[in-house]
Amino acid sequence: MTERLYYQDATRCEFEADVLRCEPAAGGVRVYLDQTAFYPGTGGQTADTGTLAGQPVIEVGEDDAGDIYHLLAHPPAATRVRGLVDADRRFDHMQQHTGQHILSEAFVRLYQLGTVGFHMSQDVSTIDLATDRLDDRQVAEALRLANAVVWEDRPVDISYHDAAETGALGLRKPTRREGEVRVIGVADFDRSACGGTHVARTGQVGVITVVRTERFGDKTRVYFLCGGRALRAFQDNQAILSALSAMATTGIPELPAKLDKLLQTVKAVERENGKLRAELQAERAPALREQHRGADGISRVILTLDEPADIARSLCQKLIAGDHRTLAAVLSAPSGTVFVGRTSDLTADMQALVTELRAAFGAKGGGRPDFAQLGGLSRETAAALLDQIGSRYRSCSG
Ligand SMILES: [Zn+2]
Structure with a gap:
């Protein structure tokens, strides 16, 4: 068995030892010594690193018999070797x-x-x-x-x-x-x-x-x-705190309160921004209906928005408000959700349409006869689904 020098003196990081034997192993050769200062990495403590016979010690461990081996890339040239343990580590x-x-x-x-x-x-x-x-x-x-x-x-x-x-x-x-x-x-x-x-x-x-x-x-x-x-x-x-303090132009003790205030402001601004974007989209509804009105007097509005689902939903609802003979389909691209609807002066069944397309496109959804939705769509399936809805609307006479 190898004598463990670190048992008596943990500060000793230089030693000389006799090589007892070398055994070929994965990644090099296991070198066994009569004594060592290298800690093998057991009992929760990490192993030492350093050099032995001028070579980096790749690994120090205990074998199945509980003896310490030092894994080196090559066998040492001499039988008397010098070991250096990384003292800082x-x-x-x-x-x-x-x-x-x-x-x-x-x-x-x-x-x-x-x-x-x-x-x-x-x-x-x-x-x-x-x-x-x-x-x-x-x-x-x-x-x-x-x-x-x-x-x-x-x-x-x-x-x-x-x-x-x-x-x-x-x-x-x-x-x-x-x-x-x-x-x-x-x-x-x-x-x-x-x-x-x-x-x-x-x-x-x-x-x-x-x-x-x-x-x-x-x-x-x-x-x-x-x-x-x-x-x-x-x-x-x-x-990190100093950098944050400079960014927030306040002292470190005041950072939590300042960041909390900032986050509340961001949330309020985001809410207001969402509301304004929804209003902006809703204002487009009358113009969109007229722009897409066909020779048969039915308006077929099919749109893709780069907006969240709630904004797409509110535009679709705006398009089908009132008796304007309109079929609408609005896709929220970021969320993969499409909303379909029709004005109350038409009879097309949106619930039936969604039920039929749901299975074909592996989507989730449902709704009422005048308004329904399909979600869980990837970008590709969403585009194909919108095409499909477009052709259904074109063949629909109300
Ligand atoms: Zn201990």
Whole structure:
């Protein structure tokens, strides 16, 4: 088995090791060493990156036997190799992982909420709490306690125990491991069985913050950032807020009220605009009727509007108001809805027309004998349907 150097010293990012064996694998060769500082990416913590024997380490993982392999593109030329772990990334993982221990214990101390899952990605880390109810006040209280522990700069120690003895240690979560168990202790606060990399004192976590929570099933997922990640998120968010504040010509604290006012204004303007467009279309009705009047005295108005359905509907209703011997069909192109109607001095059955065309064009719809509609049409079927209605109207004598 490979000796795990990070077990005793998480800050060690340079090491030398003997190559024990190499095994061909997908994407290159798995290199096994007598010792390594590379963390293999288990227990929720992301794997390290870096170089080994001058080559980028493509992947570090544990094989089926629980031993650490390093995937390289080519076998190393020498049997003694030098490894370099990406130190910034490693420290970031130490901050997130230690912060997780502290945050998880804070939820236990305040609300008896156990952590049932932990996941670290390159952007954000999550813990899953065994509850379907977690409110903002509880999150704020847990953060207050967790950050107090961070700022007290308590020592974080590593100890080893026989699995049989761990019952007396007061672990946050009982371990299922056998044999020797590695325990991470945050002084007078938390004890957890863990194989990951942690900082030596809680002050190095810097700060712990929660960005959001999400309920799934009977659990709640808490998304959190520690240390450098929290600082970067603050700077990114500050830049966004500053840009919004400049656009809205107001201070950051006044932004919510200003944006709310702006959105209400936009909605009112949109409502007014819709009303005016509908009135504009309706005013065209008398002229349209005369323009499309045939030799038999019947006006057949067939139109496509680039307007929403309610405007097409109101124009169609305007066209068939009064005794003007008119057949109308108005398509709202954006919504794929066509409205058909006739004036009360004609007898053509619009309901029957719609029922017949509905099946042929795979549309939905219905209506009354004098006014009906068909919807759910694509641009192509809508045009073909309008053609079909046109030919029906032409052969219709009223
Ligand atoms: Zn840990």
